[in-house]
Amino acid sequence: MREFAYHRATEVRDALTLVAEESGARFLGGGTNLVDLMKNEVETPTRLVDVRQLPLDGVRETDDGGLVIGATTTNSDAAAHPEVRRRYPALTQAILAGASGQLRNMATAGGNLLQRTRCSYFADVTEPCNKRVPGIGCGAIDGVHHNHAILAWSEHCVATHASDMAVPLAAFDAVVQYVTLDGTGEIPLSEFYLPVGDRPDRETALPRGALITGIALPPAAVARHSRYRKVRERASYAFATVSIAAALEVRDGLIQDVRIALGAVAPRPWRARTAEAALVHGPATAERFRAAAEAELAAAQPLQHNGYKVALARNLIEAVLTELAEGRQY
Structure with missing residues (x-):
């Protein structure tokens, strides 16, 4: 693993400023995906800004009967919350199916949405992967692809998204909330992930330097x-x-x-x-x-x-x- 700077942020604006100051800076939540990729040198950030101490955890009810899951809420806490279990049982089931208990205790809701593909060609720097390095090809198309995409792929990438949690969030019209140095914003999950097209390395519609603050679930009687x-x-x-x-x-x-x-x-x-x-x-x-x-x-x-x-x-x-x-x- 390459050398990097580490900062533990306690204020949201400080976290945003630290990431904005350096092009190679990244936010760090539970690290269950990012740290693995750093070990393989797929990701090589020069600065990590730990956001786990920011006041962005917990699950709260909204005035209209929905829920907001804070971005730093652990997967375990989100799955165990009584209102998540009662109002959106598929979400609890997906989180529990998504990883081991040790990983769920570390992984965060915001980080879950931002996890990278588990395609073996992406994770191996000796193999061609347009998602890792645009323009060098996709090894999976003519290689090992039994667990790759059957819908909406392109000739540049056939990888699938790895999140279990994001699947019920998509079904229930979740909205991703974020903040930048310029203010707050929201992106419906249906627009959050970009079409793969010819730049599979561009994965989400988040503005550069944006920090996810929460995931809003609108009220939906059917979700029960x-x-x-x-x-x-x-x-x-x-x-x-x-x-x-x-x-x-x-x-x-x-x-x-x-x-x-x-x-x-x-x-x-x-x-x-x-x-x-x-x-x-x-x-x-x-x-x-x-x-x-x-x-x-x-x-x-x-x-x-x-x-x-x-x-x-x-x-x-x-x-x-x-x-x-x-x-x-x-």
Whole structure:
């Protein structure tokens, strides 16, 4: 690991100033992703500004019935919060599925959204990766890509986003709150992650030097009837092969509201809006769930070795929505 300066900030403006002063400066939360990348020299910051002592932790209720999760709230604390568990159970399930207990105790909500891909070509500086160094190629396209994207990838990058937590956040229309030296701002999660295009190294719409301060979850009655399901290669700590966050509200046999988001199928959490539109106001049947899933995945462009993800995602959508419609509890 290369030498770097370390500062522990106690005021938000001091943290912003320290990062603005040096082009190689980075904010440090739990460090569960950044420090690993520093060890491999994928990331080489010259200054780390520790933000864990800033007054940005905790979960608070909003006047309209939503919640705001502070950026430095640990994943463990967010998952255990009684209002998160009651109002957005899929979010708790996703966080608990996302990592080991040791990592959840360190990782922060803001850092979770900013974690980099777990693509092995990105993590290995001897391999070509446009996300790491633009213009040198993507080794995964013609290499090992069984767990890469089937939606919204480009010829420049086929990596998937690694976050479990971001999948239910996408389903529930979360908003990322941030601050810069010029003031505060907000970005809907649907606009937070940039299209991969020809510059996969540009991952988010955050202004340069911005610090995430919180994640706002708007009120959503349907979110109380939600579930997160993760398929992975081993039952212990592992990244998703395909995952789903789904919520369903059915009244008199008809779907009143439905939310579906997929993980590990695209460079960002994938909101399944085509499937949602096909389902709302119709009957809640397994046949319609499957048809909606097929409509959503019609745009999939699997690579040579990851076509199985299309069938897996389709089956997950159908299975989880059927369970929600039948009111099964786990």
